Amino acid sequence: MSRPGPEHMYKFFFNVVFKRMDPEKAHYLAFRWIRLAARVPVLRTFVAAVLAPRYEELRTEALGLRMHGPFGLAAGFDKNAVAIDGMSMLGFDHVEIGTVTGEAQPGNPKKRLFRLVPDRALINRMGFNNEGSAAVAARLHARVPVFKTVVGVNIGKTKVVPEAEAAADYVKSTERLAAHADYLVVNVSSPNTPGLRNLQATESLRPLLTAVREAADRTVTDRRVPLLVKIAPDLADEDVDAVADLALELGLDGIIATNTTIAREGLGLKSDPALVKETGGLSGAPVKERSLAVLRRLHARVGDRLVLVGVGGIENAEDAWQRILAGATLIQGYSAFIYEGPFYARAIHKGLAARLAASPYATLAEAVGADNRKATA
Numbered sequence: 001m002s003r004p005g006p007e008h009m010y011k012f013f014f015n016v017v018f019k020r021m022d023p024e025k026a027h028y029l030a031f032r033w034i035r036l037a038a039r040v041p042v043l044r045t046f047v048a049a050v051l052a053p054r055y056e057e058l059r060t061e062a063l064g065l066r067m068h069g070p071f072g073l074a075a076g077f078d079k080n081a082v083a084i085d086g087m088s089m090l091g092f093d094h095v096e097i098g099t100v101t102g103e104a105q106p107g108n109p110k111k112r113l114f115r116l117v118p119d120r121a122l123i124n125r126m127g128f129n130n131e132g133s134a135a136v137a138a139r140l141h142a143r144v145p146v147f148k149t150v151v152g153v154n155i156g157k158t159k160v161v162p163e164a165e166a167a168a169d170y171v172k173s174t175e176r177l178a179a180h181a182d183y184l185v186v187n188v189s190s191p192n193t194p195g196l197r198n199l200q201a202t203e204s205l206r207p208l209l210t211a212v213r214e215a216a217d218r219t220v221t222d223r224r225v226p227l228l229v230k231i232a233p234d235l236a237d238e239d240v241d242a243v244a245d246l247a248l249e250l251g252l253d254g255i256i257a258t259n260t261t262i263a264r265e266g267l268g269l270k271s272d273p274a275l276v277k278e279t280g281g282l283s284g285a286p287v288k289e290r291s292l293a294v295l296r297r298l299h300a301r302v303g304d305r306l307v308l309v310g311v312g313g314i315e316n317a318e319d320a321w322q323r324i325l326a327g328a329t330l331i332q333g334y335s336a337f338i339y340e341g342p343f344y345a346r347a348i349h350k351g352l353a354a355r356l357a358a359s360p361y362a363t364l365a366e367a368v369g370a371d372n373r374k375a376t377a
């Protein structure tokens, strides 16, 4: 029998400590440890050396940015931009902070985060709890980076702002945050702000994205801030196509696919039905198939004209590799980090490097979308 490795130790720890704790409390506890470790120079250097080894062959260039690899932290984990170095220390090649809203807001009442352990999934209805665009902008402005990493800024609508005035709220966040963003994401796909996902309809999305683009260009004049839109896995296929066409028409830089799902049926969920019934967005393993399908569809539509970011149920290197073959230049994860622990990013990098070496592709960039090219050859 092989000796249990550190990954197994995390699983043991998860089962005896985190699993018994309220999920949101466990999140803040782990988050505190990560932030503390990142503040101690010797410790962070050691942790990064173990968890974030660099692979030359995984170096990625996208959105005009250079990254150590394609794998980043999805939005929602570091909503207020307090742990960018900590997450970089754990091996994430980019960190997407937010969602940040125009104004600060507390989010929904607790409990609002649920673990579906047998399904390796989460349900959340956090409702964009965050300190708001002014506070987050001030924090990013004051930040002295320890690790050089790409920082994406994901923005959304303040709950009390009516849908008809959404664009002004996004513009406010853009004006405050664009200067601090390596790339900017318009989030119109979280299920926990009433009406938000209606903004995915092209009639609403066109003026919104146009206004954000203009605001970014007005505020940041020394470079062009890349702009992406993040979409839901629950969009019908025709609506996915419509967003892709609109993104091309407006000269967007990319699309992030996908956010959490409101679906429950047909996903083979094994968890306690009372938990499954909780309102909110489902993430993790059960969203994998649909997120991959949406990505494939997007790539078939836009090819390499946009940077596609694959997210949703990426648990391991094989999942990450499948997203790359399906057309993702960048990939992200959140839920599996809770279940896999601090070795999550390391395992993905190691496995991706091995898969690339065993593949017919000379570079990772060559592998992007290879499945679709094969299908049309």
Ligand SMILES: Cc1cc2nc3c(=O)[nH]c(=O)nc-3n(C[C@H](O)[C@H](O)[C@H](O)COP(=O)(O)O)c2cc1C
Residues within 6 Å of the ligand: 074, 075, 076, 077, 079, 098, 099, 113, 122, 124, 126, 128, 154, 187, 190, 230, 258, 259, 260, 283, 284, 285, 287, 311, 312, 313, 314, 332, 333, 334, 335, 336
């Ligand atoms: C607790 C929680 C909070 C989230 N908050 C946000 C958010 O604020 N903004 C956003 O764009 N996505 C948010 N997400 C969605 C993730 O970024 C990601 O798109 C989704 O969870 C699918 O990836 P995963 O299966 O790897 O978790 C959140 C997800 C979780 C689990």
